[in-house]
Amino acid sequence: RKEVEQDPGPFNVPEGATVAFNCTYSNSASQSFFWYRQDCRKEPKLLMSVYSSGNEDGRFTAQLNRASQYISLLIRDSKLSDSATYLCVVKRDSNYQLIWGAGTKLIIKP
Amino acid sequence: NAGVTQTPKFQVLKTGQSMTLQCAQDMNHNSMYWYRQDPGMGLRLIYYSASEGTTDKGEVPNGYNVSRLNKREFSLRLESAAPSQTSVYFCASSSRGGGPPSGVGANVLTFGAGSRLTVL
Numbered sequence: 001r002k003e004v005e006q007d008p009g010p011f012n013v014p015e016g017a018t019v020a021f022n023c024t025y026s027n028s029a030s031q032s033f034f035w036y037r038q039d040c041r042k043e044p045k046l047l048m049s050v051y052s053s054g055n056e057d058g059r060f061t062a063q064l065n066r067a068s069q070y071i072s073l074l075i076r077d078s079k080l081s082d083s084a085t086y087l088c089v090v091k092r093d094s095n096y097q098l099i100w101g102a103g104t105k106l107i108i109k110p
Numbered sequence: 111n112a113g114v115t116q117t118p119k120f121q122v123l124k125t126g127q128s129m130t131l132q133c134a135q136d137m138n139h140n141s142m143y144w145y146r147q148d149p150g151m152g153l154r155l156i157y158y159s160a161s162e163g164t165t166d167k168g169e170v171p172n173g174y175n176v177s178r179l180n181k182r183e184f185s186l187r188l189e190s191a192a193p194s195q196t197s198v199y200f201c202a203s204s205s206r207g208g209g210p211p212s213g214v215g216a217n218v219l220t221f222g223a224g225s226r227l228t229v230l
Contacts, residue, residue, distance in 0.1 A: 044219075
């Protein structure tokens with residue numbers, strides 16, 4: 001079992017809709033959580049960090065559920081430009097490494 | 111502001127050949143990293159350099175060597191390329207103090223555009 005798991009998708013969503021996807025992690029001691037976005041054939045870029053109380057950045061909302069060991073990303077009023085692969089990233093408690101999920105592909109259709 | 115620059119963007123090698131991927135950052139970051147990305151898998155850390163003068167193995171270091179030439183530059187070398195090293199390689203940097211990464215800000219990575227390597 002992978003330490004960080006994501007549904008690979010693709011999620012095909014009409015423009016303007018709301019879409020949400022989760023990421024599960026297996027190490028209960030994980031401390032920090034992030035969502036990165038990666039466009040096709042491009043480098044990953046930080047979308048947002050995920051805080052314990054949940055946080056929002058414009059149309060994007062991130063949530064952390066420690067009891068069930070998952071983080072979620074909600075995108076409201078989706079735009080064509082939101083089409084990308086969303087990477088879930090988890091930092092172990094004392095290890096230097098960031099553990100990356102394989103990503104969820106999102107396709108927004110007009 | 112260039113950010114993180116890595117070269118080459120594309121390379122085709124034959125099994126057994128050697129090559130070096132170059133990476134430079136102009137953000138005065140202390141830490142630099144080399145990752146590889148393969149289909150259906152998350153990014154995997156090959157090597158990292160927490161600060162100038164130090165390098166450490168990541169998750170998949172076998173078959174690679176690195177050099178932290180100065181604060182700006184961190185190169186990755188394949189001494190004898192194998193087909194299993196066909197991948198997309200990303201260099202990244204982050205702003206943090208000495209020692210292993212810690213804290214939210216330390217884990218915000220800025221990536222280069224990637225290098226696509228094919229080993230035949």
